[in-house]
Amino acid sequence: MSSQYPTTWRRPPQVLTDRRWRIALQVGLLIYLVLAFGSIDVNWQRVSEGLERGQRFVMGFLQPDFMSRWRDISQGLIESLTMTLTSSVVGVMISVPIGIGAARNLVPRPVYLVCRSIVAVSRSLQEVIVAIFLVAMFGFGPFAGFLTLTFATIGFIAKLLADDIEEIDETQAEAIRATGASWFQLLNYAIQPQVMPRLVGLSLYRLDINFRESAVIGIVGAGGIGATLNTAIDRYEYDSAGAILLIVIAIVMVAEYSSSYLRKFLQ
Amino acid sequence: MLELKSLSKTYRTGDAALTGVSLQVPKGQIIGLIGPSGAGKSTLIRCVNRLVEPSSGEILLGGDNLVTLGRRDLRTQRRRIGMIFQEYSLVERLTVMENVLSGRLGYVPFWRSFLRRFDAVDIQRAYQLLDRVGLLDHANKRADALSGGQRQRVGIARALAQNPELLLVDEPTASLDPKTIRQIMRLLTEICAERNLPAIVNIHDVPLARQFMQRIVGLRAGQVVFDDAPAALSEDALTRIYGAEDWDAMRKSDTEEDESESDTRRDLSEIPA
Amino acid sequence: MSNSSTIPAEWSHRSRVTRLAIWAGWLALVALFVWCWQVMTETTIWAFVWDAPRQAGDIGGRMLPPEWSYLPELMQPLWDTLNIATLGTVGGVVLAVPVSLLAARNTTPSVVVLRPVALFIIVASRSINSLIWALLLVTIIGPGLLAGIIAIALRSIGFVGKLLYEAIEETDPKQIEAIRATGAGPAQVLTYGVVPQVMPALWGISVFRWDINIRESTILGLVGAGGIGLKLNASMAVLAWDQVTVILLLILATVVVSEWISAVIRRAII
Numbered sequence: 001m002s003s004q005y006p007t008t009w010r011r012p013p014q015v016l017t018d019r020r021w022r023i024a025l026q027v028g029l030l031i032y033l034v035l036a037f038g039s040i041d042v043n044w045q046r047v048s049e050g051l052e053r054g055q056r057f058v059m060g061f062l063q064p065d066f067m068s069r070w071r072d073i074s075q076g077l078i079e080s081l082t083m084t085l086t087s088s089v090v091g092v093m094i095s096v097p098i099g100i101g102a103a104r105n106l107v108p109r110p111v112y113l114v115c116r117s118i119v120a121v122s123r124s125l126q127e128v129i130v131a132i133f134l135v136a137m138f139g140f141g142p143f144a145g146f147l148t149l150t151f152a153t154i155g156f157i158a159k160l161l162a163d164d165i166e167e168i169d170e171t172q173a174e175a176i177r178a179t180g181a182s183w184f185q186l187l188n189y190a191i192q193p194q195v196m197p198r199l200v201g202l203s204l205y206r207l208d209i210n211f212r213e214s215a216v217i218g219i220v221g222a223g224g225i226g227a228t229l230n231t232a233i234d235r236y237e238y239d240s241a242g243a244i245l246l247i248v249i250a251i252v253m254v255a256e257y258s259s260s261y262l263r264k265f266l267q
Numbered sequence: 268m269l270e271l272k273s274l275s276k277t278y279r280t281g282d283a284a285l286t287g288v289s290l291q292v293p294k295g296q297i298i299g300l301i302g303p304s305g306a307g308k309s310t311l312i313r314c315v316n317r318l319v320e321p322s323s324g325e326i327l328l329g330g331d332n333l334v335t336l337g338r339r340d341l342r343t344q345r346r347r348i349g350m351i352f353q354e355y356s357l358v359e360r361l362t363v364m365e366n367v368l369s370g371r372l373g374y375v376p377f378w379r380s381f382l383r384r385f386d387a388v389d390i391q392r393a394y395q396l397l398d399r400v401g402l403l404d405h406a407n408k409r410a411d412a413l414s415g416g417q418r419q420r421v422g423i424a425r426a427l428a429q430n431p432e433l434l435l436v437d438e439p440t441a442s443l444d445p446k447t448i449r450q451i452m453r454l455l456t457e458i459c460a461e462r463n464l465p466a467i468v469n470i471h472d473v474p475l476a477r478q479f480m481q482r483i484v485g486l487r488a489g490q491v492v493f494d495d496a497p498a499a500l501s502e503d504a505l506t507r508i509y510g511a512e513d514w515d516a517m518r519k520s521d522t523e524e525d526e527s528e529s530d531t532r533r534d535l536s537e538i539p540a
Numbered sequence: 541m542s543n544s545s546t547i548p549a550e551w552s553h554r555s556r557v558t559r560l561a562i563w564a565g566w567l568a569l570v571a572l573f574v575w576c577w578q579v580m581t582e583t584t585i586w587a588f589v590w591d592a593p594r595q596a597g598d599i600g601g602r603m604l605p606p607e608w609s610y611l612p613e614l615m616q617p618l619w620d621t622l623n624i625a626t627l628g629t630v631g632g633v634v635l636a637v638p639v640s641l642l643a644a645r646n647t648t649p650s651v652v653v654l655r656p657v658a659l660f661i662i663v664a665s666r667s668i669n670s671l672i673w674a675l676l677l678v679t680i681i682g683p684g685l686l687a688g689i690i691a692i693a694l695r696s697i698g699f700v701g702k703l704l705y706e707a708i709e710e711t712d713p714k715q716i717e718a719i720r721a722t723g724a725g726p727a728q729v730l731t732y733g734v735v736p737q738v739m740p741a742l743w744g745i746s747v748f749r750w751d752i753n754i755r756e757s758t759i760l761g762l763v764g765a766g767g768i769g770l771k772l773n774a775s776m777a778v779l780a781w782d783q784v785t786v787i788l789l790l791i792l793a794t795v796v797v798s799e800w801i802s803a804v805i806r807r808a809i810i
Binding site for chain 2: 005006007008009010011012014
């Protein structure tokens with residue numbers, strides 16, 4: 001009786017239903033992988049020599065040395081932390097007007113376009129590349145780092161703030177407009193209450209990102225803990241490098257937990 | 268077939284969900300488990316296949332005590348027990364066929380299930396079950412493309428694919444419309460009759476329980492307070508289970524539903540047996 | 541109706557205490573800012589800062605016109621950069637999957653030991669930028685693509701791992717319970733109950749990370765980890781700013797294209 005039913009079943013393809021496309025994609029992928037792996041030119045002798053250093057790094061990470069370079073480390077940390085805070089504050093202050101200007105539902109078209117292009121420029125340039133240029137202009141040290149992070153903050157906050165304002169509940173804005181409120185009153189009564197919690201959250205999030213980035217831009221000379229780390233690695237002092245990395249990780253963890261706590265507290 | 272001996276469950280929070288529940292389910296009998304929400308119906312059903320670990324007591328399935336089993340043995344016992352869920356619990360992003368075949372997971376080794384290489388017999392049976400529940404043409408559709416009633420039919424087919432000796436059914440019709448409810452209940456009772464399968468059915472709808480169940484067990488605050496034929500479910504008994512309530516109102520809606528029943532009967536005859 | 545004397549004549553937005561607290565908070569922030577500013581600019585040589593506009597003009601003048609003839613030479617490094625990003629993403633995703641399974645509350649085999657370890661791996665990988673990983677790896681295994689690929693992979697573990705374990709924790713427990721009830725073993729519960737539910741998320745996250753990795757891999761060459769960053773470094777070392785312009789424009793174009801590809805793929809998945 002059961003012989004009338006088929007005895008085999010194959011899962012029908014879900015995404016690409018055309019067999020030829022599937023095969024073409026698989027073959028293409030295979031060719032790419034072969035070519036890509038072929039382009040890796042590994043000097044295995046160098047790698048095997050490096051394994052010993054790798055081991056030393058792992059040991060350095062497990063037994064970090066905070067003390068012998070403590071002066072450099074603390075100097076770098078202070079630079080990084082002050083740079084993080086000042087750039088976040090200045091960055092947020094600049095990005096609020098730009099973010100409002102980049103919201104389609106609030107401003108005339110020319111203002112919108114100008115602000116959106118500022119955002120686009122800031123977002124498309126890598127922090128590290130910006131830092132290189134600013135170091136070339138302003139000299140080595142945390143001031144160039146401060147400018148870099150401020151610049152990056154503007155793109156980040158202004159974009160998300162503008163997107164947020166564009167997504168607000170229009171009926172609330174309409175109700176305020178209907179009372180005969182001016183543009184600034186509209187901003188204050190209809191927009192601010194709706195986006196303020198988000199803005200605070202974003203600023204705290206950016207504070208966290210800025211600290212992480214401050215560890216990177218030091219590598220190209222923009223001061224902070226990254227410069228200290230760069231020196232430690234150049235001198236093959238893996239135990240100091242391990243200590244610096246552990247401090248960075250610890251600060252990021254603390255920042256993440258406290259900012260999520262703070263956001264909950266503020267809402 | 269199934270015997271529960273003074274089964275108790277106390278959750279970690281200290282809430283006693285079940286206290287000293289004893290129950291015997293003979294072969295082929297369909298038991299309706301009724302009671303107010305929070306009475307422990309769902310916990311009781313999940314204790315039987317140990318999705319919830321019972322705190323004390325014994326669960327005997329054909330003579331094997333399920334409570335003392337280790338992981339591996341529990342797995343082989345679980346496949347003897349088919350389960351049907353309130354909101355179908357199909358894996359939404361898998362095809363209907365994969366959902367039915369997942370009933371065989373307790374029988375096949377991991378790599379075969381991973382590569383979807385099931386035995387020819389299993390596949391044939393899965394098709395047969397899909398035909399039985401009227402979904403043969405939908406085998407290659409994704410589960411989330413089906414309607415509620417169709418999904419529950421897939422759920423039934425998946426449970427039957429296990430070749431179970433017992434069915435546990437948890438509020439099978441809670442998310443369906445009245446017409447589909449009757450179709451599903453009819454299908455369930457028919458299937459149990461065909462295979463002489465015992466079943467425990469959690470059901471919150473008293474008229475529905477009266478109509479389709481052969482025996483009714485009433486739970487209140489984790490204890491069995493009623494265990495008899497549906498005909499014996501008097502107003503007194505209901506008050507014992509649910510507390511005081513105006514049962515006449517309920518009975519009125521009962522007759523209304525009986526009228527809709529004649530419609531569904533016609534629809535059901537179209538489902539191939 | 542109501543007696544008008546009970547209606548207060550004044551109304552204020554917040555209570556006195558909250559207002560004071562808010563003012564104190566702002567004051568503290570301003571003070572902190574001023575202090576940080578002082579500490580940060582202690583070592584700043586202001587002569588350089590005032591000189592900056594002239595410097596900027598100087599560099600800007602040298603950047604134009606771009607030396608377009610340099611473009612063909614950049615194709616090989618660009619190909620390397622794409623490979624670093626792609627292979628690094630693949631490696632990162634492969635490593636992130638087990639980590640996220642250990643980190644998700646509903647799939648971890650041990651909440652006390654393995655889950656914190658997995659969470660630490662995720663945080664560690666997330667806090668350290670790929671450029672730092674590359675810096676380390678170049679000193680360990682030598683300059684080249686391999687260091688770049690591993691650096692990108694190590695950084696991707698945390699990103700993919702975090703988003704993936706959150707997706708795993710958000711899976712529908714009813715579907716998993718149903719698979720357990722059939723008598724499936726743990727590996728089968730994973731492949732039938734969890735995997736189908738998180739697959740779209742996994743693809744979306746991977747493509748998203750690939751897009752970010754393209755950006756990051758363009759600068760890894762600055763520390764010697766291969767790709768177009770090597771050329772950028774070389775051109776800057778000889779102050780060939782007209783070549784730098786070409787490289788930056790090429791990076792910009794690559795980033796825009798990869799962002800577009802990633803957006804298209806993600807839309808197709810969802």
